[in-house]
Each structure stands twice: as structure tokens, then as C-alpha cells.
Amino acid sequence: MTGNLTIRIEKSLCAISPASWSRLSGTSKSSSSETPYNPFLSHAFLSALEESSSATAKTGWLGHHLLLEDDKGTLIGAVPGYLKSHSQGEYVFDHGWADAFERAGGRYYPKLQCTVPFTPASGPRLLVCEGYDRDSTELTLAAGLQEVTRQLGISSAHVTFVAEDQVAAFEEADYLHRTDKQFHFINEGYENHDAFLETLASRKRKALKKERRSALENGISIDWLTGKDLTEDIWDQFFEFYMDTGGRKWGRPYLTRKFYSLIGERMPEDILLVMAKREGKYVAGAINFIGGDALYGRHWGCVEDHPFLHFEVCYHQAIDFALAKGLKRVEAGAQGEHKLARGYLPVTTHSMHYIAHAGLRRAIADYLEHEREDVEQMTEYLAEHSPFRKGERQQEQD
Secondary structure (H helix, E strand, O other): OEEEEEEEEOOOOHHHHHHHOOOOOOOOOOOOOOOOOHHHHOOOHHHHHHHHOOOOOHHHHHEEEEEEEEOOEOOOOEEOOOOOOOOOOOOOOOHHHHHHHHOOOOOOOOEEEEEEOOOOOOEEOEEEEEEOOOOHHHHHHHHHHHHHHHHOOOOOEEOEEEEEHHHHHHHOOOEEEEEEEEEEOOOOOOHHHHHHHHOEEEEHHHHHHHHOOOOOOOEEEEEEEEHHHHHHHHHHHHHHHHHHHHHHHHHHOOOOOOHHHHHHHOOHHHEEEEEEEEOOEEEEEEEEEOOOOEEEEEEEEEEEOOOOHHHHHHHHHHHHHHHHHOOOOEEEEOOHHHHHHOOOOEEHHHHHHOOOOOHHHHHHHHHHHHHHHHHHOOOOOHHOOOOEEOOOOOOOOO
């Protein structure tokens, strides 16, 4: 209890009305908030993960959404969260922390993971209803996560892929700060893809043009599918790609077939499928989500291997779409230094961690201090080796 505010845990997003959730910053297209619409925080996306059995207790993602309500029961703040029995599907790796703590006799799992399952995309994690004081409400939510962690008697709370402007709130609440890097394309107002290529060094520009031509050899064409284009037949084909590639990459893909039907029904205008066709049949595709100011590339799959097709479908076509729609950036997901040569620059990502055990906290704090230095040095090094012409290179976004 904080004043006349109450914090409680709700285990299913489906128990929260879409209207109440949409008033939280970043979750509604119609919002007047300065926070751009983030499709992954929408009620449609998060509830689809639960209803499709993709993120449930059985898969190790038991909903533990923190809700902040006033004395009338009105939702004024929230943090999407999950009680985790493992560290899979998070993209911020703490397996070493878990192993060390358990070798020392501790119990690392379950832990509280505050994020969007299977989605390495930064965004608000402390969601505040419009009309309420943002700074104080964010601090209340950050402190509330700590209190929930203590009351549950669990090892830790991890808030991953935190929007940069919320890092300060967590630091004020004494969370540990972890950084990493991703690669994003930044739209500097290019008229089209050719205008973007003109900013690259000549050798890099020629290489990418050749790569794009090579990707479409063998009679391959590209379609953009969104909205009413997303039929059940299309989802069947894309799911085949996802299962084939995901099965080889992860062993067991995270998302179920039902998940795609649900998002196709609930948020079709927020989805872009980039599909590659050969001889009248789709042979590869990538799924992207359309935010208020960004295109978010998620995963891809294929049933035929063609040179450079992955780069064309996932990176070049995403840039084309972002430029056509006036989006500020393309976020291409986790890892991948190969994205640098294709105009995606290193960007710092942030995660915040509350560790209940004092000894484990001290050890992790020391580790993170050195890790942040390493990440900063590597990000600077990669930015210096971008494909942009000297003097016209985009600035690193950190």
C-alpha cells in the first residue's frame, strides 16, 4: 500500500480489460502520450501470448503482472511480468548468475521477469496512465517490484529491454544496470533506398547492390503482406517457415500456431510479413511489427535456401518499408554484427536487475561494472567501422 494506491498481482492479462490497459503509455495508437505506440505492449499482443499457450505456466512463463490501482480500483500503472522457472526466451543471459548462486547453495528460480516474452525489443516497462505524474508513478512501480520480490521470497526481479528514459527511475530505486547492444537502421530522412545507399562508402554501396540482385536470382520476387492479406492460409505457410528454421536454431520454437491466428485477428494493421515467392509459391518470410515510429523485425524462416535471401527479406526490405512509411528506425532484433555492413548501427540496450541476496548482488554488481565498459568499447569500435562514408556516418544511438 502506498498512500491511497494499491499494488496487486494479476496472473492473466485476459483478466484486465483492453480499455483499461490501452490507457497506459505506449499501448494505444490513439493515445496523446509522447510515448510512441509499442505493438508488443498492446493488450492484443500480450493476451495472444497467453491465450495461445505460448507464454503460460506450462512453458515456464507464469503471468505475474504488477498492477497499480487507486482507491476506486482504477488502473493507473502496470508492469508486465512473469514468474520464470528458467532463463529461456529472454535474450539477456543470466545463466551464469543462476549457476553460481545455486552452486553456492542458493535457489535462483523462480525469478520475476518483467518484459515481453520472446521479444528483444526495447520499450517502456513502467506503464503509467495518462494524466498521472509519470516520475512519481514510475518510482512507485519500481519499488513495488522490489516489494513483490521480497514477499514472494524469490531471488530476483529482472526488467529487460528497458526504454532508456526509464533507466533513471530504476537506478533511483537501486537496481543494477546492465547494458548490451543491438543494431538499428536510423532513417535520416532518406527519400528512398538509393538515397540511403549514397551515404555509404563506394565499395560498400556496390557490394549491397550486388547482394540485393543476387538474392532475387532464380526467379524470386518479394511481397509485403499486411492487414487483410494475412489470411489463415498465409499464416499456415509462414508457420511452416518458422517451425523449420526455429526448430534448427532453438530446438523448440516458442510460439504456437494459434498465436499467429490471434494476432492476425486482433492487430493485422500492426503486422508486416515480407514473403519471398518462387514459381508461384512462398519459400521464405519474415515477420515485422509496425510501431508508432519504428519497424520491429522479429523472426524469419524458409523452406528453400537461396544465397543472400535472408539479408534481403529481413534487412533490406525492412529498410524499404520504413522509408516508404516514414518510420524513424528499424530494430532488427538481437545480436548480429553482420547487420553493420547493411547500414544497421550499434545501439545500446538497457536492463535493470533487483537482486535480493546481498552477496549475490555484490558479485553481480562487480561483474556488470566491467561488462558495461566492455559493451561501451565494443559499441564504439563497431560504430567506427560502419559502412558510411567518413564525415557522413550516422551517429551512434545510445
